[in-house]
Amino acid sequence: MSTAFPQDSVGLVTPQVLHFADPLPLACGRSLADYQLVYETYGELNAACSNAVLICHALSGHHHAAGYHSADERKPGWWDSCIGPGKPIDTNKFFVVSLNNLGGCNGSTGPSSLNPATGKPFGADFPVMTVEDWVHSQARLADALGVGQWAAVVGGSLGGMQAMQWAISYPERIRHCLAIASAPKLSAQNIAFNEVARQAILTDPEFYGGHFQERGVIPKRGLMLARMVGHITYLSDDAMGEKFGRGLKSEKLNYDFHSVEFQVESYLRYQGEEFSGRFDANTYLLMTKALDYFDPAAAFDGNLAQTLAGVQADFCVMSFTTDWRFSPARSREIVDALIAARKNVCYLEIDAPQGHDAFLIPIPRYLQAFSSYMNRIAI
């Protein structure tokens, strides 16, 4: 490891790519003829292949969860605070796998990939993915890596949904399921926010029905708005108040329709702008749809306990007090169903002012609880 990196970092990491030639049947009825997954690994797989941990990412996440891609990379992977030597997901103990999901825009096959049937980017022709589809594709990745059973599957938000789906779809292949700041399904309000984001993209004149790439443009305005509205739901009212309050951008008010008056406006515009330059609009639509569709209990008349009846994994569920996107009440729905199904479950509600984003933030009590659970996992 380069001495340039912090001691508790996994250091320099190199993404890897695996190609899968077997068609993957999807929930939508279509299938992907072949596809590739980009992933990173941290730590070493032990001889018994019993120490593998899968990281599932959330809406705008990707495979680069920890470490650095180069010595001059400004920021480490998105969950670097939780993955590394001595960190909650301790790479001295675990072999950690983190992938970019199918439909993503960071190297795995997705809407911006070339459609072999046409030689052009898939764009909006890329099939809609579900959490179940992702879990099946992740199971093939596990096979390829020689991982018969995960010591743990871990995820926050949409990532937590994938962890839950693993426990349901492949009960014998997962020993521990960690679902953080997650929910058993979206509420009407959650779907409504997603729909605003989608409409912003779909109605952007530069979306061109999802085939903007062929025209050399991007629906920048739509993506910007989608990110802005998303961002509000990731932060708590208190966190925004603490961070920006009613602070002004300049010394006095401009009193016009278009000026940035308040710091919070400036922050949101910046977040939106930055995001629109790095994220694919079709992937954003796909990710919000995967969130909307996730509802494993639907096949059991809404009975979540029954849905979880076949689960063999032990669960660790964590939530954050000021998270209003997936509030603690949503996590307790999962916990209550697990208890009703007589499963092993640990639940922790972390006092944190940061809202939904808290799961990405190194909050001491959160890291301690996370470490404590992971340390007890037998390998």
Next chain:
Amino acid sequence: MSTAFPQDSVGLVTPQVLHFADPLPLACGRSLADYQLVYETYGELNAACSNAVLICHALSGHHHAAGYHSADERKPGWWDSCIGPGKPIDTNKFFVVSLNNLGGCNGSTGPSSLNPATGKPFGADFPVMTVEDWVHSQARLADALGVGQWAAVVGGSLGGMQAMQWAISYPERIRHCLAIASAPKLSAQNIAFNEVARQAILTDPEFYGGHFQERGVIPKRGLMLARMVGHITYLSDDAMGEKFGRGLKSEKLNYDFHSVEFQVESYLRYQGEEFSGRFDANTYLLMTKALDYFDPAAAFDGNLAQTLAGVQADFCVMSFTTDWRFSPARSREIVDALIAARKNVCYLEIDAPQGHDAFLIPIPRYLQAFSSYMNRIAI
């Protein structure tokens, strides 16, 4: 009154227009050379001119608060449940005045009016208005109607802010201030939601810098998105869950990027579409700016109690348990400041599942409390 109207309705009403030729100086530093206000009145002004009540409207409101404009009007005015004979604002007792605010798009001078200086619609050249500006224009309307002092000024949400500003700006001209589902200023999150709505409009290619009228188009997409995001904040998570849950639009999922899958999506799109056909985009920007700017305590180093020191009116403050746009905590800020300033204040938190919209809904306990307060007002 036509027998076609319900017995407790004010019946047929006709909007009236008053023209003001004295320039109105505005907070932005500009002034309106002349302007007109459209308003309605219900009930009769008594000989002592002591029974007048002013209704202040919220973001998308207007002068038509009660009764019907014609025998075949499908729905009565927007606050018909609260204004009429025997209703909380009892027209057998009170003379009720309801206007469309300056900058509006329902008949009062606003961005869609002709700018006498150019002969074209003002568009984005219309000056930004503040709650204080509105109150000054309302004071001129009161003068014209012979109302020296309001028995009460009443409003919900942004309307409640105007009622508060009346008590601050014209302490001797208001005996009772009713601020319902309101707040002493917007939070960073409130401003953030407004900013998303504004960006949706401002970045719509058919906004043309606010001069879309001259081109015969409207920024329909922007207005639609603005209304959709606004609408989510008017309803509680529970109310949306109750109303739509995860109910599907058709029998099964379509699994594509653009289809309406859930009823809540369909509802939001309808609300957005309908709104974009009837509301002016520049007025929407102006209203959200007026909300953002409202902060009467800013002139007193944020000390709301000191801001209210000169108030003479008695206050009635009401909030609704599931309102997360202006939560009960925001109303309690007003109440606490009034108590600290040793003013008379009544506070009621109504248990209601409907969120911010509750102030428009005939909830029995709300109507009873509202009536009870209004009945005790001496005229």
